[in-house]
Amino acid sequence: MSSLAFKPTAVPESPAGVPGAAPRLVDRYQRVVTYLRMSVTDRCDFRCVYCMSEDMQFVPRERLLTLEELALVGRVFCSLGVDKIRITGGEPLVRGNLMSLLRELRSLPGLRELVLTTNGSQLPRYAAELRRVGVRRLNISLDTLNPERFRRLSRTGELTRVLAGIDAALDAGFEKLKINSVILRGRNEDEVCDLLEFAGSRGMDISFIEEMPLGVIGDHDRAAVFFSSDETRSALERRFSLLPSPERSGGPSRYFRVRETGTLVGFISPHSHNFCGDCNRVRLTCEGRLLLCLGQEHSVDLRRVLREHPGDEEALRQAVQDSMDIKPKGHDFDLRGAPVLLRYMNLTGG
Numbered sequence: 001m002s003s004l005a006f007k008p009t010a011v012p013e014s015p016a017g018v019p020g021a022a023p024r025l026v027d028r029y030q031r032v033v034t035y036l037r038m039s040v041t042d043r044c045d046f047r048c049v050y051c052m053s054e055d056m057q058f059v060p061r062e063r064l065l066t067l068e069e070l071a072l073v074g075r076v077f078c079s080l081g082v083d084k085i086r087i088t089g090g091e092p093l094v095r096g097n098l099m100s101l102l103r104e105l106r107s108l109p110g111l112r113e114l115v116l117t118t119n120g121s122q123l124p125r126y127a128a129e130l131r132r133v134g135v136r137r138l139n140i141s142l143d144t145l146n147p148e149r150f151r152r153l154s155r156t157g158e159l160t161r162v163l164a165g166i167d168a169a170l171d172a173g174f175e176k177l178k179i180n181s182v183i184l185r186g187r188n189e190d191e192v193c194d195l196l197e198f199a200g201s202r203g204m205d206i207s208f209i210e211e212m213p214l215g216v217i218g219d220h221d222r223a224a225v226f227f228s229s230d231e232t233r234s235a236l237e238r239r240f241s242l243l244p245s246p247e248r249s250g251g252p253s254r255y256f257r258v259r260e261t262g263t264l265v266g267f268i269s270p271h272s273h274n275f276c277g278d279c280n281r282v283r284l285t286c287e288g289r290l291l292l293c294l295g296q297e298h299s300v301d302l303r304r305v306l307r308e309h310p311g312d313e314e315a316l317r318q319a320v321q322d323s324m325d326i327k328p329k330g331h332d333f334d335l336r337g338a339p340v341l342l343r344y345m346n347l348t349g350g
Helices: 066-077 096-106 123-132 145-152 159-172 188-199 229-237 302-308 313-326
Strands: 037-041 084-088 111-119 137-143 176-182 204-208 242-244 255-259 264-270 281-285 289-292 299-301
Touching: 037 066, 066 084, 066 096, 066 302, 066 313, 084 096, 084 289, 096 111, 096 123, 123 159, 137 159, 145 159, 159 176, 176 188, 176 242, 188 204, 188 229, 188 255, 229 242, 289 313, 299 302, 299 313, 302 313
Parallel strands: 037 084, 037 281, 084 111, 111 137, 137 176, 176 204, 204 264
Antiparallel strands: 242 255, 255 264, 281 289, 289 299
């Protein structure tokens, strides 16, 4: 694929009354948005039970943003002060010509960090190339070390393939690798110590995640399988010493240093410890909806702007700036009722 092209536009002016200051995205609660999570596809080679239904209907390809459109969105966000972009899916590495997009994004002025979240299945093929094009960090999903459990949780995945992907990522020399583990009562909560030890023995950090109530999944009762971050931490502390750490990754994890391994363990707790107060993130879905909150439907249709004003950075920039007026204060997940949102996690951008 040829290099992605942009329509030249003037450099945006500094905010009124602040001579020389760089443009910033500030919402009505005075939170500064510096982090864009960009989904490049809703497709995935797994069908994880907490993410999507078994018989998933994917977005028609003509509704997906093109690589050129995704690159233009990234360019505009960086011009507005965003310095971190995370590529997500679905499984982002099943998107064709993804490396071309990553090269374009990595070259954007002001971008400090380009990172990617993956299920690990494609890393044996792509890990080295991801590192060459400038991806600094990877988050790799791994919920169990038991092959039979892995098959049940992912429905279609093979643990051996993911473990090979983790080895390939370690060999590629990324600056930081992290495991993400969604913990479900009765499914894998008895493995939290083993997962931490697996990560720590390889010099990898790990984050334990409470299940997000997105989409009607049908596999389980979310309230019945809910396992809180406090319960996970309590289980870990029976085997490890967790020391409070001020370190942050730019996302919602709250970290502790593990004395025995020297690595970090994080907890992402959308239910038990709401992380909205200092939210610095927005999400772009693969079909161009700019989601202002993980747990609300406040959004702006950037695909419409992109296609009504092809290549026009200023029109897109104005739409992004205006979106800050509708970014909500936060979500209010309730496991006891119906799902808060009907869209699945793979549509939201993991």
